[in-house]
Structures are given as C-alpha cells and as structure tokens.
Amino acid sequence: MTYIVMLNWTEQGIKNVRESPKRLDAARKALEAMGGSFKDFYLTMGEYDMVAVCEAPDDAVLAHFILALGMGGNVRTRTMKAFPENAYRELIAGLS
Known part of the structure; x- marks a missing residue:
C-alpha cells in the first residue's frame, strides 16, 4: 500500500x-525493519516542509511507523493513503 x-x-x-x-x-x-520503504522524499516549499511517498504492507504498519516518528519530537505528520492508477481505474470501472 x-x-x-x-x-x-x-x-x-x-x-x-x-x-x-x-x-x-x-x-x-x-x-524498512517494519517491512516498508520510502519510495520518494522531497524537501518542499509551502504548507509542508517535507513530503515522503512510502509503502507499507498495511495501515497498521504505517500507523506504527508514524507514531514512532512522532515520538521523536522532531516532526509532525499528516498522512494520506494513496491508490495507484490501476487501483483508481478499477474503482471507477466498478461504479454502477
């Protein structure tokens, strides 16, 4: 995911x-130790200082990672689950 x-x-x-x-x-x-990975990382200008594209086996793994990251006290995060294009197309095709 x-x-x-x-x-x-x-x-x-x-x-x-x-x-x-x-x-x-x-x-x-x-x-990586939790079975996930960073796919991309960006320093950004605007509302957020950085943006990362991550993959994880499931929501629980990513939630655990984000909570552990927050406990360090150096960053605050907002996370969105993203659906790749093929999943997007399947979702739209399944509409009645």
Whole structure:
C-alpha cells in the first residue's frame, strides 16, 4: 500500500535541522525493519516542509511507523493513503 506523508518540523526539529538527514536515514531504516520503504522524499516549499511517498504492507504498519516518528519530537505528520492508477481505474470501472 502507498501512503503520502506530509511533514513539518517542530520547534525542536528546526533547531536541530542540521541533523535532519541523519534522522531521515534512521526513519528509512526503521520503516524498512517494519517491512516498508520510502519510495520518494522531497524537501518542499509551502504548507509542508517535507513530503515522503512510502509503502507499507498495511495501515497498521504505517500507523506504527508514524507514531514512532512522532515520538521523536522532531516532526509532525499528516498522512494520506494513496491508490495507484490501476487501483483508481478499477474503482471507477466498478461504479454502477
């Protein structure tokens, strides 16, 4: 399953922004240990500081990862479940 994770640094996270790449590496390893992965990661301008495209076996795995990430105190997240194009097409085709 694919998820879009939008992240903002907390006050703690921005104070230690130079450590952010190391935190990203640790997050990537943590998600991989849970059976998931980061597909893409972006530093962004606008409402969110960063956006990640992640994959996980199910919602529970991603929820566990996001909760663990939040416990670090460096970021706050908003997560959306994403349906790839083929799933989108199947959903639309199944409408009556």
